[in-house]
Amino acid sequence: MAARLAKLAADKVLTAPCGPSILYPKSGGNLHCFTAVSPCAVLDILTPPYRENLGRKCTYYMDYPFSTFGNKAQISEGEEEYAWLAEIGTPNDLYMRSGFYAGPAIHI
Secondary structure (H helix, E strand, O other), rough: EEEEEEEEOOOOOOOOOOOOOEEEEOOOOOOOOOOOOOOOOOOOOOOOEEEEEEEEEEOOEEEHHHHHHOOOOOOOOOOHHHHEEEEEOOOOOOOOOOOOOOOOOOOO
């Protein structure tokens, strides 16, 4: 298994009402994981949308604690901020529904 080291950028609980969380691939990364602590729905707007033939692949990972692979990497901060990520296939229990965003313009 080829695992790559990743550093946690944010770990937070969002409670409604709340503003949007924005992830950028070149500043902070766009790996994300949702864990519901109560019944909820997540609206994840991906722009531009995933399109494998254009190099925008949706990839899924299994995460492992930093200690899983021993001293494979030297880090200067706490181990709890790091995890090893190994690419996996699309999870069987994943449900996504694509749609067209018709809301207000998004300004960056």
